[in-house]
Amino acid sequence: MPSFSHITAALPAGTAAWVSSTANCRYLSGFAADNCLCLLSARGAYYLTDKRYLEAAQKAVAALEVRDIEKLTELLNELPEKRFAVEAEHTTLAALARRQEKYPRLEFAARDGLDKLLTDLRAVKDAREVELIRRAQIIAEQALDQILPNIRPGQTEKEIAQALDFVMLTLGADALSFETIAVSGAHGSLPHGVPSRRKLRSGDLLTLDFGAVIGGYHSDMTRTFAIGKPGDEQRRVCELVLAAQEAGIAAVCAGAQCNAVDAAVRAVFDAAGMGQYFTHSTGHGVGLEIHEAPTLSKNSNGTLLPGMVVTVEPGLYLPGRFGVRIEDMVQVAAPGEGSGCVNLTGYPKEPVVL
Numbered sequence: 096m097p098s099f100s101h102i103t104a105a106l107p108a109g110t111a112a113w114v115s116s117t118a119n120c121r122y123l124s125g126f127a128a129d130n131c132l133c134l135l136s137a138r139g140a141y142y143l144t145d146k147r148y149l150e151a152a153q154k155a156v157a158a159l160e161v162r163d164i165e166k167l168t169e170l171l172n173e174l175p176e177k178r179f180a181v182e183a184e185h186t187t188l189a190a191l192a193r194r195q196e197k198y199p200r201l202e203f204a205a206r207d208g209l210d211k212l213l214t215d216l217r218a219v220k221d222a223r224e225v226e227l228i229r230r231a232q233i234i235a236e237q238a239l240d241q242i243l244p245n246i247r248p249g250q251t252e253k254e255i256a257q258a259l260d261f262v263m264l265t266l267g268a269d270a271l272s273f274e275t276i277a278v279s280g281a282h283g284s285l286p287h288g289v290p291s292r293r294k295l296r297s298g299d300l301l302t303l304d305f306g307a308v309i310g311g312y313h314s315d316m317t318r319t320f321a322i323g324k325p326g327d328e329q330r331r332v333c334e335l336v337l338a339a340q341e342a343g344i345a346a347v348c349a350g351a352q353c354n355a356v357d358a359a360v361r362a363v364f365d366a367a368g369m370g371q372y373f374t375h376s377t378g379h380g381v382g383l384e385i386h387e388a389p390t391l392s393k394n395s396n397g398t399l400l401p402g403m404v405v406t407v408e409p410g411l412y413l414p415g416r417f418g419v420r421i422e423d424m425v426q427v428a429a430p431g432e433g434s435g436c437v438n439l440t441g442y443p444k445e446p447v448v449l
Contacts, residue, residue: 272306348435
């Protein structure tokens with residue numbers, strides 16, 4: 096659990112933290128509810144939710160005092176602060192206006208850096224968080240192993256995605272990380288294409304991007320497979336994407352600039368004259384949300400710190416023809432621990448013919 100005093104100490108004097116996003120409330124409390132509020136004050140730390148979750152929260156939340164959210168006004172009257180920092184990234188103008196109208200004596204500040212404080216804390220995972228991510232990843236890999244022998248020409252992308260989803264849930268996933276991507280043939284040139292009723296054909300490449308959730312923490316992986324023997328060009332592109340991914344993983348280490356990891360991937364593609372076909376960033380953080388800090392992109396000026404978990408997922412997308420993406424999750428290692436990162440993805444990456 097994070098240090099609540101660290102958060103409040105970083106805010107302007109006399110300011111408390113008003114945290115209302117589901118993911119951040121779960122991070123602070125360890126408890127999931129779709130109606131929740133965390134107040135971090137000089138007087139104490141509080142977790143508020145409605146009666147649907149109140150009993151469960153009282154049993155599960157130890158680090159914060161649990162209160163009924165219907166009695167929020169009473170609690171606010173008890174607190175010494177009249178100024179609250181809010182999450183600007185998660186608070187709509189309408190919600191802020193309603194809050195201000197209801198509590199006219201209070202000030203709600205969106206520019207006190209609360210978002211950055213929470214983002215920076217969540218970006219560095221502790222051992223418990225990494226273990227949950229690893230468990231989610233194991234389920235995803237086991238599910239892939241189970242469905243691969245049944246993939247054959249004539250199946251639709253939707254059928255494959257649904258089969259993968261079903262097995263992940265059957266194996267114990269709490270939920271899916273996101274809507275599974277299963278795209279094939281010319282459809283594979285869409286990085287985030289939606290599974291369709293297109294049927295697999297011999298000679299297609301099939302890209303699967305998917306993940307599981309355990310204890311609120313997500314996994315994320317991508318593999319590309321050949322349906323029948325791949326053509327020479329398809330094989331070369333697969334090998335080039337793998338080389339770029341290996342270069343990106345090799346660049347991940349404590350102290351590395353996020354844009355340097357992205358540059359290492361792009362250098363491989365540029366040297367092969369294929370840079371224009373890499374149309375997204377190299378990776379992103381993974382945790383309570385599938386996309387969180389840091390971002391591995393050419394525009395990111397962040398620095399990798401020990402404990403961060405990021406994806407490295409280069410891809411090449413030839414419009415109207417095919418696409419290839421390979422994605423692993425890696426944890427940034429502490430200096431002196433050997434290699435720069437620990438790969439949390441154990442699944443083979445060499446081209447597989449189905």
